[in-house]
Every structure is written in structure tokens, then in C-alpha cells.
Amino acid sequence: MAHPRTLDLVIFGGTGDLAMRKLLPALYHLHCDALLPAEARIVGVARDGLDDDGYRSFARTHAERFIGKDFKPAEWAGFAERLVYAQVDALQADSFASLAERLNGRPDGQRVFYLSTAPSLFTTITGHLHGAGLVAADSRVVLEKPLGHDLASSRQINDEVGRYFAEDQIYRIDHYLGKEPVQNLLALRFGNALFEPLWRREWVRDVQITVAEQVGVEGRGEFYDRVGAMRDMVQNHLLQLLCIVAMEPPASIAPDAVRDEKLKILRALRPFGLADVATRTVRGQYKAGASGGQPVPGYLEENGIPGDSRTETFVALKAEINTWRWAGVPFFLRTGKRMQEKVAEIVINFRSVPHSIFGVPATPQHANRMVIRMQPEETVDLHLLAKQPGDVMQLHPVRLDLDFAEAFRTRRLEAYERLLMDVMRGNLTLFVRRDEQEAAWRWVEPIMAGWQAADDRPKPYTAGTWGPAGSSALLSRDGLSWHEEI
Known part of the structure; x- marks a missing residue:
């Protein structure tokens, strides 16, 4: 074009x-x-x-x-x-x-x-x-x-x-869809024969999608307090990333072919009832702490924030997709402000081998995983086990990494650059169609309604941490941990 x-x-x-x-x-x-x-x-x-x-x-x-x-x-x-x-x-x-x-x-x-x-x-x-x-x-x-x-x-x-x-x-526009690693996820999945046979419930144990920010509301308190983390991040960015991970192979890279498959995933998300909201979601609000070695105020002390605000600055939830490919595989989504690190990543954790002949226990710590990181750097890592050098057969975790800056010696387009180019060229592939957007709202609305019905305050977490303790508990019920805790 x-x-x-x-x-x-x-x-x-x-x-x-x-x-x-x-x-x-x-x-x-x-x-x-x-x-x-x-x-x-x-x-x-x-x-x-x-x-x-x-x-x-x-x-x-x-x-x-x-x-x-x-x-x-x-x-x-x-x-x-x-x-x-x-x-x-x-x-x-x-x-x-x-x-x-x-x-x-x-x-x-x-x-x-x-x-x-x-x-x-x-x-x-x-x-x-x-x-x-x-x-x-x-x-x-x-x-x-x-x-x-x-x-x-x-x-x-x-x-x-x-x-x-x-x-x-x-x-x-959803600028996360313009990021290079997201594009490479499409390329890895649908341009190679290696991953597609493994990209299903038989071999994937769980998927984790994290978009964490170190910053607070940055002078946008009045706006943010009307929105919160669910509307600001989950309804758009995180659900779009989930769709890219979980979608079936489209017939082509044409805009509607890709967006049709994303829509199917949004419609297949298991809906939340009131009991699910209580057990499968965590929302939090940061309190005073430290970020980058400097003290920072709590959310309620930020300019423009009412002292009794119940707006969430953190959300973690467990999603499930009712399809043959993904039935029973938990998708954990997490986003928050004033987190320990600035990181945006997708982690696909594969199942452990059914029986280890090397005396290494088949634990989540030794499972294969793919980590697609969008920020602060853009990389794709594949975590494997290999023999440690020496005269004893001892396995050790190793990492195969694709560093885009090293692999391609050309300047990479930033997300907004790519998306602005696509607008000028008339390419809608990386933009959200109306029915996609409405399907996403349809899924998140019962969660927000459940929070309102419960009339609970968001759980406090200290600025500079990974969020409320309930976030880790959400995974531990399935015997799992967030990627940084492994």
C-alpha cells in the first residue's frame, strides 16, 4: 500500500x-x-x-x-x-x-x-x-x-x-499491538512449524501476561481516578495481547482475517460470576513507598485523588478460554502502577517432561518457557535445560535469546511509528475493530460490577513492590508462581 x-x-x-x-x-x-x-x-x-x-x-x-x-x-x-x-x-x-x-x-x-x-x-x-x-x-x-x-x-x-x-x-489504536515483539509473536507462531504443535493445552501449562509500571499517576490523577487499571489497561492492552497469544491461525495477514480470530477468543473467554470475582480477581491500590530509591506518595496522597477513592491501581486475574485448544489452561493477567520494575512481557510456561531420566524433579522451576518481553528491552527468550559442563550428567537452565538490536542491525520502528505508518497506508490489521472492543467490554463489565457489589476497598500494596499478597496467592492455588518468583 x-x-x-x-x-x-x-x-x-x-x-x-x-x-x-x-x-x-x-x-x-x-x-x-x-x-x-x-x-x-x-x-x-x-x-x-x-x-x-x-x-x-x-x-x-x-x-x-x-x-x-x-x-x-x-x-x-x-x-x-x-x-x-x-x-x-x-x-x-x-x-x-x-x-x-x-x-x-x-x-x-x-x-x-x-x-x-x-x-x-x-x-x-x-x-x-x-x-x-x-x-x-x-x-x-x-x-x-x-x-x-x-x-x-x-x-x-x-x-x-x-x-x-x-x-x-x-x-x-492500541499501541501495544505495534510493538516489535508482538509482531514477532505472530511471526514465531505462524511463520514456523516448530511452535504450532506445542501451542495448545496438551503442552502449555499456563500463560502469564504482565504490564507493570514504576510510575504513579504522573499529574493525571483526576483523569486516572475516573478510569482505573481495569479500564485503562486490562480492557484493551492486556486482552489484545491475550488474543494474539491464543488466536487460531488466520487465513492470511489481512486485517479482517486477523481480527476475526481475535474476536473468537474474546467471545470464548469464560464469563465471571460474582463468586468468580471474589476468587479469581485481585485489585489493589498503592500506598506510600519507594521507587527508584526515592520515596513516593501513596495513591490517596497524589494530586487530584479524593481521600476516599476506591479506584484500583493494580489488577490481577485468572482468565480461561473455552475452546478445545485452551480448555483448562489458566491465563493470568496482571497490571499495576508503582510496581517494582517497569516490565511488559508474555510468559508461556510449558509442561514439564512426564518423567525425568536425569534425576531432576519435574518442577515448574525446570519447565521450558518462552518469554516475550516488550519493555524495557524487546527480546524473545526460550528457557531450556542443558547439560552442565563436567563429568557428571547434571542439567542446568540455559536461555536462547533473540535480541532484536543484535539480530537486526537496523533501527526498529517504535510502536507509534509503525501504527502511524499503517494509518497513512490504510492498513487496519493492528487496529481494534468495533466488535472486538465491545466483546472486551462485555467480558470486563461483570468483573467491575462484582467489585462494586462487594463494596470492598482495593487491597493496599506498598509502592515499589509487585502488588498485593493476593496476587501471588491467585497463582499459588494452582501450584504456580509469577515469572519473577520462579
């Missing part, structure tokens, strides 16, 4: 944190690698009273530190020429006239609207874009998560956005 020659990428929230931290650095790297269309412009849209030069100066000041060592003044100068600005109040329809004036000067260009704003503004913005005559048949809109706070609000947003954009014009 080729790029259009003339393209306007319009970023609503163009002076916001996501734009400066992720979007502009990603676009800068694509510019440096000559991967942007020659005539592509980046149109920052916000309420701030800036002109083009003012926006370029603002962008350099705020985005440079996130570009880091790759920042080069000469390259930035060329990139900055692509940046223009339109002052728009998203709530005022007549305010879109200035944006229309900017865009209508290139009537034959394609338009991509990236809504890096609160989801509550999605329907208003798309309605005003339509009213200003800015939505064409080839226009695209990118929606950031969380898309609503439950199934009903998600449907409402999708219905309203769907009035102006067809489903194949809507790109619901």
Missing part, C-alpha cells in the same frame, strides 16, 4: 502530552528515515493562541527531550517545515472554520484526523468536522483509548463517530 503524495495529519490535542511525548517524536523519526510522504503536513490543533512559528517553537521545546539522542537540529529544521497550526475550540462549531481554511488549500490531499483528546470530545469533534465539510470518503480518524467507560458509552461513541466515518475509516 503506497502513501498518498499529499497528506494532512491533523492532531487534535496538538499541544498535549501524548502529542509531545509520542506522536511528534514518532513522526520526526519517520521523517528522518524518509518514510513520510514528500508533501505530508502535520497540523497541530488546540485552543492555544499560537501561529505556525509559535507551534514549531513549542514543539521543539517539549518534544526534543523525548526524541533524546536522536535529535539533530538540521533534521528537526526540515521536519519543522511540515508543522503548521490551527487554533480551534473543539466545542465550538464555528471555530472549525480556521481548520477548514488550512485544509481546503489542498483539496486533493488525504486527511487523517488523530483525536489525541479526552474520549468525551470524540463525538463532538467528528460532528464538527463533518459540519465543516472536512470528512471525505478517503478520510481516516484515529481514536485513542479508553473509548468510553463501559459498553454503553463505548457503543454511543462508536455510533456517533460511525455517522461520519465508515468502519474501515476508523482506527482504534
